[in-house]
Amino acid sequence: MDVREPALPVDPRLPGEPTVLEVGHARRWLARRGAVVWLPTRLLALRLGGRSLGGFGIPAYVVVFAVLWWFNAALLDDLDLPGQAAISVLIFAAFLVVRWRRTQRREQIVESLVGAGEPLPLRVAAKQVGWCYLLSTGLTFVGGAALSAASLLTEPGYPSQHWYPPSVAIWVHTVALAVGAGATALVLGRVLRAPVLAEDPASRFVDGLLRAEDAYRFAPSAVYAVLAMPVFVVDWAVPGWLGWTALAYLITVIALQLLGWVLVRRRYRALPPGYYGR
Template sequence: MNGFLAYRRRPPAEPSAREIDFARRWLARRGVAVSLPTRLLCIRIGAHSVAPSAWLRTVAIYAVLAVDGAVGYQSLQELPGVHGREMTSAVTLFFVIAGLQVGWWRARRLRERNLAASVPHRLTGVTRPKGVVDGWFGATAATTFAGGAFLALAVFAAVPEARTWAWSWLGLLAVGASCTAVIVVATLREPVLAEDDASLAAGELLRREAVQATAPAMYTLPVLFDVFGEGRQPPAFTGLLIGYVALCLALQCAGPIALSRRKLPPGHYGELETAPAATADDDVWQPVVRGRC
């Protein structure tokens, strides 16, 4: 399966024209203006753009797993004393979000694994960056999962007739928390791919962005299906649930905004002049350039 997901039209160690352009624009947003980023940065940054073809191949697999998970979770309604209409109506959407989240991560991870074997002079003895999980992400994840669990338990204790809805939602929050935790831990444990101080700084920022991209607050959106749809949630908790979703989404938006203000330190990130434009038959890295940034 990994071989299928990692398949590319060109050798995976070479950046495509799309990845080169994405790396150039990514660096420009962080205060570095180059015409041709270094080969390492093109692939390293380009991996986070995740080409549509690679992303779709990966997500297709996890979409099937998500459907299987949703069907399996719905089968809990066969338990004694459980009625399907008493469970949350957002089971399928929860698993779709989980499939998209894990699928995007796997597509990026496969591209970076190809890169790890192609860096000839990788820095050694460099510790992984600290503080990658910042306060905004921590607050978002805690509010989404711990806050949601608190609300579910409150419903379970206060409204006996809604206990099925409460535990079904609590179980889905556990699924979302597990997927998010696996991705974050794996991102923190990724090897340091750098050749100098500039690529080391870019790698740290990319790692921070990868953590933010897990977007745990997305798991609050399915709750709105109950609030504005079939109304399976206890009416007394409707206002609290809407406030819960709004708070989580606000925290989720604040994290990337704060991260976008970070700039890269001075260093060699690429060349000032590019080589002649690549043709359709020559869409690979062009190392012959002049000038440095």
């Protein structure tokens, strides 16, 4: 199959053929960056369309996770059980990993069509992702672990508003933070070491752009920073030194990740001249 041929959908059940929805998503993605085509190449349709939520229609897992999210919020709030925020974040993390795995299946099809290039040197791949993102991610989990430890060693200066001691909620959040770190490492490791999937300079540029976007799309690590916030600060107690430290940590992590996203969008705001379809 010639991946440079326009991606006219034939049968979505056939391997290597993008769906109508994937082609449409790829067209819109390219148009937003200055490359207006009617039919994108198969390589781009598979790679870009495979990253859309509707690439295969409305996936069943979207509905499943939405129901789990609602059930978690309703059940834990009514029963006053610890870990409502932790479980919500874990559901979100599982959703991202499942979505990422589905995208990887489309990437494997592309790899079988064009052949996998050599992975980029780690420093080059890290530069494409952005140092702001990597710094934010490191600070999220290292700083979060330190805050969790400090929370366990600090007694709140007011009676607990729940029937369980604060240490129970802190441990639940700490475990959730560790799971979030694992989910982030799973995605980020692949982002940094994935082979280059390209057939010409234009698709190579798109490969770098997707590498940078995938870190934010499938591993937005700043989300997990909320798990490190001391529970007695979240309960609206008067913040002491730990509360102010946690607030500074949260603002720094979010600001770094937002700055990284802005820089990525600015760096890749327009596609270079090349063949993207017809």
